[in-house]
Amino acid sequence: MTDSVRTRVAIIGAGPAGLLLSHLLANAGIDSIVLDSRSREEIETTIRAGILEQGTVEILDESGASDRVRTAGHRHDGIELRFAGEGHRIDFAALVGRGVWLYPQHEVLKDLIATRLAAGQDLRFGVTADHVEGVETDRPRVLATDAAGNAIEIDAEFVVGADGSRSVARAAVTGSSTGGYFREYPFAWFGILTEAPPSAPELIYSNSPHGFALISQRSATVQRMYLQCDPELDPNSMSERQIWDALQASVDGHDLLEGPIFQRDVLRFRSFVAHQLLRGRVALIGDAAHTVPPTGAKGMNLAVADVVLLNKALQALLLEDDSRLLEAFPEQALQRIWKAQHFSWWMTSMLHVAPDASDFDRLRQLGELRTVVESESGRRYLAEAYTGWPLAGR
Ligand code: PHB
Numbered sequence: 001m002t003d004s005v006r007t008r009v010a011i012i013g014a015g016p017a018g019l020l021l022s023h024l025l026a027n028a029g030i031d032s033i034v035l036d037s038r039s040r041e042e043i044e045t046t047i048r049a050g051i052l053e054q055g056t057v058e059i060l061d062e063s064g065a066s067d068r069v070r071t072a073g074h075r076h077d078g079i080e081l082r083f084a085g086e087g088h089r090i091d092f093a094a095l096v097g098r099g100v101w102l103y104p105q106h107e108v109l110k111d112l113i114a115t116r117l118a119a120g121q122d123l124r125f126g127v128t129a130d131h132v133e134g135v136e137t138d139r140p141r142v143l144a145t146d147a148a149g150n151a152i153e154i155d156a157e158f159v160v161g162a163d164g165s166r167s168v169a170r171a172a173v174t175g176s177s178t179g180g181y182f183r184e185y186p187f188a189w190f191g192i193l194t195e196a197p198p199s200a201p202e203l204i205y206s207n208s209p210h211g212f213a214l215i216s217q218r219s220a221t222v223q224r225m226y227l228q229c230d231p232e233l234d235p236n237s238m239s240e241r242q243i244w245d246a247l248q249a250s251v252d253g254h255d256l257l258e259g260p261i262f263q264r265d266v267l268r269f270r271s272f273v274a275h276q277l278l279r280g281r282v283a284l285i286g287d288a289a290h291t292v293p294p295t296g297a298k299g300m301n302l303a304v305a306d307v308v309l310l311n312k313a314l315q316a317l318l319l320e321d322d323s324r325l326l327e328a329f330p331e332q333a334l335q336r337i338w339k340a341q342h343f344s345w346w347m348t349s350m351l352h353v354a355p356d357a358s359d360f361d362r363l364r365q366l367g368e369l370r371t372v373v374e375s376e377s378g379r380r381y382l383a384e385a386y387t388g389w390p391l392a393g394r
Helices: 016-027 040-045 054-062 092-096 105-118 169-174 240-250 299-320 324-351 359-374 376-387
Strands: 002-006 009-012 032-036 051-053 074-076 078-083 086-091 100-102 122-125 128-133 141-145 151-155 158-161 180-195 204-208 211-217 222-229 261-274 282-284
Touching: 009 016, 009 141, 016 032, 016 105, 016 299, 040 105, 051 054, 051 299, 054 100, 054 299, 078 092, 078 359, 086 092, 086 376, 092 376, 105 122, 128 169, 158 169, 158 299, 169 261, 169 282, 180 211, 204 240, 204 324, 204 359, 211 240, 222 240, 240 261, 261 324, 299 324, 324 359, 324 376, 359 376
Parallel strands: 002 151, 009 032, 009 158, 032 122, 078 204, 158 282
Antiparallel strands: 051 100, 074 100, 078 086, 128 141, 141 151, 180 222, 180 261, 204 211, 211 222
């Protein structure tokens, strides 16, 4: 027995992209169903990045999606770039008059889920999308299976694949589940959570002969830190002492406040852009459409930028029967996606030490870092990109 349901927009994936889109569509009077193979608990507890662009914060706040982002989040007006044993502040406020917010992605997800459920959103956890059909018709369908093994057919006017890097919807749009442009990196991040006070007022991105480290934060008592590592590293193979020694060496002269480490993970790096973002009445957004390496924290922010554009395009399509914004969606979204791809790749390559780096490569890299911090134009480019370019479609 297949349970059939109808909606205007079927959204696969209850991550930031899918949930925010359902919220903005609902504000415009457009119903949707959101499904995700994961449980609510898994979505709300998986640790992700923590930096929101100013435009992301404005949308979450103004749309009523999260009223905690401004009260529980912390505004940061700059970052420190560290290399050759010295710190250099990039002063966002002075350079571009903008800032970023430290507010972990899983907190954004908790807010979005609570907001959507309170508004009566049809939000289904533990439901796995298997297939998207009728892509080039006016009634595309999502065939899915719930946790008990029952088949569900969602009959919609539009389907959105917001289902992350292992997207099921991608095959319906690009013709293959892997179809896209991509690049792998010969390193990964070893991430930890530690119970300790902050080691610095702002984030530190550090390049050293030992590799890259990022000193981020979570709260007054919990800190998030990352260390460049081999992608094959077993996170449990290092003792706490070894981890702290490696972190201290990688920040090269800045003393880190140590504490017990209570969480460890290895984050693999990848740059990816799907060959196509739209086919007929199915669109890809967020990690289903693109993945960036985490240096610069563009992942969720880029997902929000996709949502802003697609929301406008779907309102025109479904409320006014006007498909022009939808037709323009891929090209418009891709302009920002490739700028963010470049920025994430650039921050990554400028700060990490590739395993096969020669002396020439190392010294050139220091020259590059100096070029950026000693030039107001260099610092301003970094500040513009990090705090986020203006959002098209707002
Ligand atoms: C984090 O806090 O998890 C974080 C911050 C900045 C990044 C990446 C991750 O560039």
